[in-house]
Amino acid sequence: MNFLEKKICEEGVILSPTVLKVDSFLNHQIDPLFMQQIGCEIANRYKTEKITKILTIESSGIAPAVFAGLELDVPVVFARKKKSLTLTDGLLTSKVYSFTKQVENEISAASKFLQAGERVLIIDDFLAHGEAALGLAELVNKAGAHICGFGIVIEKSFQDGRQKLIDKGYRVESIARISEMSPEGITFLKSEVLSS
Numbered sequence: 557m558n559f560l561e562k563k564i565c566e567e568g569v570i571l572s573p574t575v576l577k578v579d580s581f582l583n584h585q586i587d588p589l590f591m592q593q594i595g596c597e598i599a600n601r602y603k604t605e606k607i608t609k610i611l612t613i614e615s616s617g618i619a620p621a622v623f624a625g626l627e628l629d630v631p632v633v634f635a636r637k638k639k640s641l642t643l644t645d646g647l648l649t650s651k652v653y654s655f656t657k658q659v660e661n662e663i664s665a666a667s668k669f670l671q672a673g674e675r676v677l678i679i680d681d682f683l684a685h686g687e688a689a690l691g692l693a694e695l696v697n698k699a700g701a702h703i704c705g706f707g708i709v710i711e712k713s714f715q716d717g718r719q720k721l722i723d724k725g726y727r728v729e730s731i732a733r734i735s736e737m738s739p740e741g742i743t744f745l746k747s748e749v750l751s752s
């Protein structure tokens with residue numbers, strides 16, 4: 557078991573066969589040292605890709621993205637889920653449907669922070685049906701920048717998000733890949749950690 561799989565088993569709460577709660581270290585309280593380890597691991601997997609920017613989405617993608625940005629020495633941009641009073645001009649937008657909240661959000665990022673020619677790593681906390689990931693990819697494509705791949709903290713491999721991204725030709729790196737969640741426990745697909 558890698559360090560994240562171990563933490564998920566110790567602290568994760570299975571809310572249903574498809575929803576995992578990990579608010580003790582990722583979705584509410586953040587364990588900084590642990591999050592740094594996650595950020596480093598994502599960064600290591602992309603260190604030869606000449607990444608120039610990391611893109612994530614508020615709020616739970618920000619912590620792992622910042623630590624990956626620290627390691628790769630690149631800026632981190634987070635897409636917003638709500639319109640900002642100060643963010644009005646030069647907006648890139650896309651629509652994201654949330655299966656957990658059952659709402660559609662328009663996400664946005666300022667085009668001045670995401671420009672043509674950039675090499676972008678997209679990071680998020682969970683990959684489920686791939687809606688958030690594809691929405692972020694659309695922002696990068698609208699900017700005319702290049703998507704180097706995705707860095708995911710927890711992938712629920714029994715849902716179709718990974719396949720949607722692979723079908724579009726994207727590289728997907730997930731630190732923990734869950735193949736099944738049940739009252740008996742959580743089963744993982746192999747995900748080898750490079751940095752520890």
Ligand code: 5GP
Pocket residue numbers: 574575576577578583616653654655656680681682683684685686687688689717
């Ligand atoms: P997707 O867009 O891939 O369907 O879902 C990814 C987004 O939904 C993530 O950004 C995450 O916020 C949320 N999400 C999806 N599944 C889970 C889950 O099992 N637990 C938690 N905490 N968030 C989830």
